[in-house]
Amino acid sequence: MTAWENLENEILERDLCIGCGTCAGVCPVDVLEMQFDKYGEYKPVLIGDCIDCDFCDRVCPFLDANPNEDLISQSRFADIEGIKHRTETGYYLETYIGHTVEEKMRWNGASGGLTTWLLCELLNTGAVDKVITVTSNNDPEKLFEFGVYSSESEVRSASKSAYYPIEMSEVIKYINKNNFKYAIVGLPCFLTSIELAKKHHRKIRNRVKFTFGLVCGGIKNKKFPNYLADRFGINKGFNELYFREKDIKQPATDFSFKFKSFSNEEILNFKQDNIHIPWANKWFTPNVCNFCDDVFAETADASFMDAWLPGIQNNPKGTNLVITRNNIINSMLSTSNNINLEPISIDKVIYSQSWIGVVPDKKKELSYRLDYLKKRNKHVIKKRIKLKKPLFFKKKIITLKMEMLTMSKKLYLSFERGEISFNEFEFKMNAYLEEIKKIERYKKNILVPARCIKNIIFKVMKK
Numbered sequence: 001m002t003a004w005e006n007l008e009n010e011i012l013e014r015d016l017c018i019g020c021g022t023c024a025g026v027c028p029v030d031v032l033e034m035q036f037d038k039y040g041e042y043k044p045v046l047i048g049d050c051i052d053c054d055f056c057d058r059v060c061p062f063l064d065a066n067p068n069e070d071l072i073s074q075s076r077f078a079d080i081e082g083i084k085h086r087t088e089t090g091y092y093l094e095t096y097i098g099h100t101v102e103e104k105m106r107w108n109g110a111s112g113g114l115t116t117w118l119l120c121e122l123l124n125t126g127a128v129d130k131v132i133t134v135t136s137n138n139d140p141e142k143l144f145e146f147g148v149y150s151s152e153s154e155v156r157s158a159s160k161s162a163y164y165p166i167e168m169s170e171v172i173k174y175i176n177k178n179n180f181k182y183a184i185v186g187l188p189c190f191l192t193s194i195e196l197a198k199k200h201h202r203k204i205r206n207r208v209k210f211t212f213g214l215v216c217g218g219i220k221n222k223k224f225p226n227y228l229a230d231r232f233g234i235n236k237g238f239n240e241l242y243f244r245e246k247d248i249k250q251p252a253t254d255f256s257f258k259f260k261s262f263s264n265e266e267i268l269n270f271k272q273d274n275i276h277i278p279w280a281n282k283w284f285t286p287n288v289c290n291f292c293d294d295v296f297a298e299t300a301d302a303s304f305m306d307a308w309l310p311g312i313q314n315n316p317k318g319t320n321l322v323i324t325r326n327n328i329i330n331s332m333l334s335t336s337n338n339i340n341l342e343p344i345s346i347d348k349v350i351y352s353q354s355w356i357g358v359v360p361d362k363k364k365e366l367s368y369r370l371d372y373l374k375k376r377n378k379h380v381i382k383k384r385i386k387l388k389k390p391l392f393f394k395k396k397i398i399t400l401k402m403e404m405l406t407m408s409k410k411l412y413l414s415f416e417r418g419e420i421s422f423n424e425f426e427f428k429m430n431a432y433l434e435e436i437k438k439i440e441r442y443k444k445n446i447l448v449p450a451r452c453i454k455n456i457i458f459k460v461m462k463k
């Protein structure tokens, strides 16, 4: 079996590809091309003769045989003086809360604008020559792309979070061809693939100087904005989309999605328009996001996230939490007068991603999803946590949620093909939500009285 066939068997056929594009980027004969599949998710496609060099499967972040985030981060960070470790976050030097002093940069940022600030600082001080990050590209078929930028104005225009499929094959090829010092921003799994590429490719290793991770609760496929457009009667001819529009009258948690076409602009609010429901239930999410155990981008030199903390999250301007794992980055952040930064405890950082469900999803619930795979005689992906058998109610909910992820994509495709109406799509998907609500009600009705009886028995026995 060739390396490509191995990747096909282990990853593509099991629907475990995130579409990062690193495999296509390192292919020495350029016979892998990233193409959208029928669900609007990037997948590598073989378009020529494979020479079986093994490059593609060595960089896949979800291939069992490749080093995991523990091994990668250990070799990167374990020897740094003063470094600490938590299972939830991986290694960390310092943890901060803050935002940029410049109002415009903070306002334009997804959170407090610190990622953009740091990228500009690295360019302006000559610590890197180029920054690789994501920008909107005005193409309705592909709203965002990775690009290589060397000016502050370009980096500033790349602010905000893109919850959309974006692949790195072209920028990886660019790094291989062009001898510059680079910084890259990416989601946790994308940066794992960069580290794997650094391990096997000298040019990438020498040229990529810094990696910055965005804490990740999961990505969406290309069809998700189309689904929202259908639901809210927005013209699908939009060619720009901003996922994190802020409003001075709203808390940072109440951000909006802005759909822009040449002649129009439409705004949807994440909470008020109930977008958070399909969002949190993982509709239109790549299957492999269900099997990710890296919340905090553990292999990155620094990780950035929203300060989802009581009080702080009410500030409409947005605020960051930051984890550093690199002394150069740590001192850049901690000595600048252009940012407002204060230390914060690691517990609060973990809490910020726990109460919104990201830490439980990628740790405890993942262990149940692994059990789901085992029960169905499917390949159980190697993860850093062991599988656990969930209790009856939990098992039902996990099963429904996993079905929802798959069915949202299949049913939407049927809608696009004219086989079902949009109302039928909504009806079938809402049936899952109703079923979950019903189980939650049963659970409450049975578990709460059961707990009360247990407490009464304990009290009586104590007396």
Ligand SMILES: Cc1cc2nc3c(=O)[nH]c(=O)nc-3n(C[C@H](O)[C@H](O)[C@H](O)COP(=O)(O)OP(=O)(O)OC[C@H]3O[C@@H](n4cnc5c(N)ncnc54)[C@H](O)[C@@H]3O)c2cc1C
Pocket: 108, 109, 110, 111, 112, 113, 114, 115, 116, 117, 133, 134, 135, 158, 159, 160, 161, 162, 163, 164, 166, 185, 186, 187, 214, 215, 216, 217, 218, 219, 220, 304, 305, 306, 307, 308, 320, 353, 358
């Ligand atoms: C898919 C996704 C899921 C996320 N989930 C969470 C979460 O659950 N909890 C949480 O606290 N934070 C999450 N974040 C991170 C958060 O939304 C902010 O990106 C982060 O706090 C940085 O904010 P900032 O103001 O410093 O960034 P900005 O100053 O706005 O800079 C962001 C930088 O990231 C780049 N970028 C945006 N999207 C992508 C992408 N998809 N891939 C690579 N680079 C990109 C931009 O081009 C820009 O350079 C997520 C981000 C994404 C993209």
